[in-house]
Amino acid sequence: MLKIWENGVYVVDETSIIADEPASQQLLEKLTGGQPERERARQETITYAMLAAHNVSEDMENLKLRFDAVASHDITYVGIIQTLKASGLERFQLPYVLTNCHNSLCAVGGTINEDDHLYGLSAARKYGGIYVPAHLAVIHQYMREMMVGCGRMILGSDSHTRYGSLGAMGVGEGGPELVRQLLGETYNLNYPEVVAVYLTGTPRPGVGPQDVALALIGKVFHTGLANNRVLEFIGDGIDSLDIEFRNGVDVMTTETTCLSSIWRTDEKVREYYGIHGRPEDYRCLQPGPVAYYDALIHLDLSAVEPMIAMPFHPANTYTIREVQKNLDEVLHEVEMKARQGKDQPDTTFSLKSKVRDGRLYVDQGVIAGCAGGTYGNLCAAAEILSGKSIGAGNFSLSVYPASQPVNLALMENGSLAALMEAGATLRTAICGPCFGAGDVPANNGFSIRHTTRNFPNREGSKPGSGQMASVALMDARSIAATAANGGALTAATEMETVGELPPYTFHQEIYTKRVYAGFDKPQANESLVMGPNITEWPEISPLTRHLLLQVASVILDPVTTTDELIPSGEASSYRSNPLLLAEYTLSRRDPGYVARARQTLLLETERQQGKNPLLKNEALAALGREIKVLIPEVQLEEVGIGSLVAARKPGDGSAREQAASCQRILGGWANIANEYATRRYRSNVINWGMLPFLYPEELDFQVGQYLLIPEIDQALTEKRDTVKAYVLGQAGEQPVSSLQLKLPPLNEEERQIIRAGCLMNYYRDRLQK
Template sequence: MIKLYETGAYYADGKLIPDDGHAAEALAAMGRAVPKEEARKRTIAYSILEAHNTSGNMDDLRIKFDAMASHDITYVGIVQTARASGLERFPLPYVLTNCHNSLCAVGGTINEDDHMFGLSAAKKYGGIYVPAHQAVIHQYMREMMSGCGKMILGSDSHTRYGALGTMAIGEGGPELVKQLLCRTYDIKRPQVVAVYLTGRPHRGVGPQDVALAIIGAVFKKGYVKNKVMEFIGDGIANLNVEYRNGIDVMTTETTCLSSVWATDGQVEDYFEIHGRKEAYKRLAPGDAAYYDGVVYVDLSTVKPMIAMPFHPSNAYEIDELNANLMDILAEVEREGAKSIDNPAIHFTLRDKVKDGRLLVDQGVIAGCAGGTYDNICDAADILAGHSIGADEFSLSVYPSSQPVFISLVENGAIAKLMQTGATVRTAFCGPCFGAGDVPANGGLSIRHSTRNFPNREGSKPGNGQIASVALMDARSIAATALNHGVLTPATDLDIDFTKPKYVFHGEVYDNRVYDGVGRAQPELPLKFGPNIADWPEMSPLTEHLLLDVDAFITDPVTTTDELIPSGETSSYRSNPLKLAEFTLSRKDPAYVGAAKNSQKWETLRREKGTAFDDRSPDCPIHKIRAIDGFQEVDGGTIGCGSLVYAVKPGDGSAREQAASCQKVLGGWANIAREYATKRYRSNLINWGMLPFVVSGEPPFAKYDAVFIPNIRRAVAEKQAEITAYAFTKEGTKPFTLTLGDLTDDERDIILAGCLINYYRAQN
């Protein structure tokens, strides 16, 4: 059972006391009477945020982190941005891992060129460099950088180490740049929601099952959006640390800001095993702590789960799916077709039903969620002595780090798996974002990984290709492999899990990882490959804006994978201009050409000193001058380019390129009903783009234009509402835009045109 409280709650003497009007009496009877605002300060999250806040005001936080992490499709852009803004050395431990482009399979030398850039940056600025195949980013950070009470910032959305007492946040690259330039991460104090765990999971139920059940309960309601999830309750003691890590990493898919867990002796043992016992301290909420909501989870009621395409929240119990197979698959097909948005593709899953059972084509256990030691050991126990079959079904397993791999070799798990016909690979994030184990067209893959968005697993709907990913726990994936691809929950099996002891082989990192923290060598050069390019010049915000609506997306939610695809684009993330060619390529292939055409007016204004050709009757300046008060407007004060409209953009990845690619193509703004995540909205701001919000249906359509007068003044003077004008086929329509809360620094960044301009001016 998962229950969402309709109110907040106090937590005292290990009990939840709902804030239902009688809480004060109950607390007084317990001798725990405390004002609500004081009780809010007694959460674990509050204490960690307070320790890292530099503003002196806990309502307006300015956070400095203890460490940071990036991988090889984000760190080049981050270092380049920081370098252009005045970077001299890394002021905090910064880990550069190589787990996304580690196959070096696309574009000739460019992947390894990025790696050499990363190593040279670690040497020059004093960072940590983890070579390819050594560890996926989040496993390394768990093993070597986490610590109770710490805060870590990562340029990957699944930056989550809460089970180890570490509040970690995934953000776009510019937020990491701010830390490298000794600035702060600025947010309003987030609400904190308790995730109360009780009971014990049944044998065969794994961490992904618990995570998917929670995501399914909270995502669509926005129950924890931009909040901190704080895990408490007697059920924590019934989960080992790897199990907790597996639940915790998936909290990203709830759209929460961060997560943290109460810690205990098992966490202390984890740090001791990894040679870092000093990283442990006990974390627990103070007596009568107040939470802004509660997710109540009885672990004993959780069954093996499956998240059907195309979102982790599209979750069903496997037993429920099997019992109602054709009806549920028909509903998944109907909803999935909306996400694909390509009438040329016939999306079907019902053709996978054979003799009343769902037959899948592929299983993958990988990455920061699936590739952990316990998951693979349990999968090996299920499959030991059997065969996965010689037909279409295949199984791939990716241990999350070389130390994990070695221990799995030593205890025999790797041999058990390989003897079944499964293949075992090195640490790699590719299956999660579409650069590894791409299914065949029409294929259905079950994966213990983090996401199953459309366009995520490597197929290209725009090219008529479609494959589907469903998320499952490693144990049920192994059970399905045991049955040669017939969907099977692990609880159907009678397995004695051996639970072999883990032995950490830290010598792997001692022998191979470059650690230059505190030893910057500024005299050393950066190593540039031919694909690594600087950011183009970007204009400050102009007095007025005239923007073409070059993308108009009506999907309920737009993911960052749809704004800039993953997979094959990853090799070009070191080259802003080349990468921009992929913007919206799988959602709106005409967008890039349209945006470039809209950009031409700005190019004329900025590069050639001219603005509009007033002699042409089609010149947009005439429509602007027809508006009362703008008869004499100077065309040179009008910035021209494009905007993207989407109902709710930005779900999913933290990748800054979802925003920066629009900027490179002349984008000045997004207009949305709301933004799916804080991190996407932050990316827009840091690239000098205006995160407008419109109430209700917009008055414009695709390829209409929007004139936003006096926008520079509106931003500088903190105007709550901004009057804009839509130039449509039916005429000019005034309407209202808002920008929401912006910090003073965010306003200055937008005025400067982007984060690089902002810091360059200061330096």
């Protein structure tokens, strides 16, 4: 089904794959009529042409990109606009789409959602933005329908910003990177490596886009093959896929940890833009006659089976057939993986309790969002469920069309009627099930979803309160087949399916009548409408000459997601109040973290007030004396006091900047990691003024230990790649030891941002000069 070339290949005329190795040179010369130059062939990829067109520097190795548009939703846009205000914003420099698809339901405990929405609309009026009201469309569906175009690049503050199947490169990043674009600055990165995804064959009936995506994710996530690279889809197999299918695969490429994706375009893409009233946005994109890729994944679509990603990661994949055949073995393996690396294994999580008469039964099905709630997926689900019943038992099924135009088209062709007659319930165009704010299962509930992620707590459970549920990812077709069997896990290939989509009519008038289209029409006199729980960012202090950092949390899980660093779900009701949101930091992974971090924050506050705790605090005086013995010339007044988080591989998943900003608000000054799971999390760490240390050894730090990092400001100035740190123990109680922390390559602007304390300070300082 899937074969990987890891060490580089030439693709000739998009038909022949030639490995970049001596044994293949004769064949390569025969096919190309000579010896192709590798660097020239690198420039024949679609990716190179896209990046070159958006690079405003003359250096293609060190890119400075300007995007064509940016987009964010109502978990992130308030913080972005508040940062823009503090940075001196006068108007949005490029089209900025503000959607309201995440916090669309009634709020509990925090900001009233409509307060955020009024704030967003007033910001769109004041600064010249595009505002999409709640329940109208999920962020990526609106961008597909109205904003993307072949050859464009879109930056979004959502990790699933992917529009490659429509000929546009989407990049998901934290809010500070959108701030930079909206202020007219650039997105800076080294030229990424490019991995070809060569598709061939035709999917069998009953196999859908989520099956193909999970087959890909399951093979490449653990190897890191796609990490921070661009996936470029080529091959004759693309021709067999309709655009809805391609979109469904493309949006899930985020879970490979790639930087972005791009597909070659064809007449089906042209037809898509024509249906959506934008024929001028089509361009033919394809690789050159001889293109070089740093790696290649060959995927035979005809060999893909219905897949399931078991809890708690999209890469924890099995075929449904494999689960059915080896049920006990698979469930035991999944339960053991769920407890891997956890300090206290959760005894409430049990999938084996879902087995009856040798079959696995699920409690809930959900088809939703940018991945699942598309026209093609819901038509296919309706076909399978037409004339059937999901039954009156425990199993439930809910569907969330991705936009009101999709909803209306499904009404017109009868698909919604078929789904509802079978017992499914209809929701609006929101992203709730993707991040724990919709269709929360009962305790120990097991939900199958065609959504984007199945991380712990993404379904809304609260392990700290004894509430634990789990999610598996599946394609809409197999979810419908399972629903038709009353919740017994079933592959869609076991059902009779046709697989042809009914014609689609796009009702653009829905957007014309409701979307505020204010780009390039700022109204400077407009006032921002701020509800009572919308607050400004607190003051962030700049970097000090030396740092004394207490280890506030050590996480030894193989991967730590952003949802564990700052939970989604009910915590996001405080998204517009940074101080209150920070109280949830690591709350579902290390509940003691906030209290520990706050202790060091209070000490730093005392230092800033002139009451240096290293001199005057009885508990820390011993540390102060220890520091003076180690480095006599250190002035204790120049030692900033803060906290750090140590984790093996933090930052997988969401682009939400709060995963870093909440640590910073609580006095965090650094992360120490074996590696960072994604570029976007590392960017968030830097943009919020924290040091992204790397440590290749085992993380044998102890909570409560102090690390002294002398002359850290000088280390940044001198562009050192390592710094020396002293482990002081707790208040000098343990013998001193030292270690070397690595600083990854930082450009000059990143170093200045860390010195300033955060991106917001950096821009404010520039304005004042």
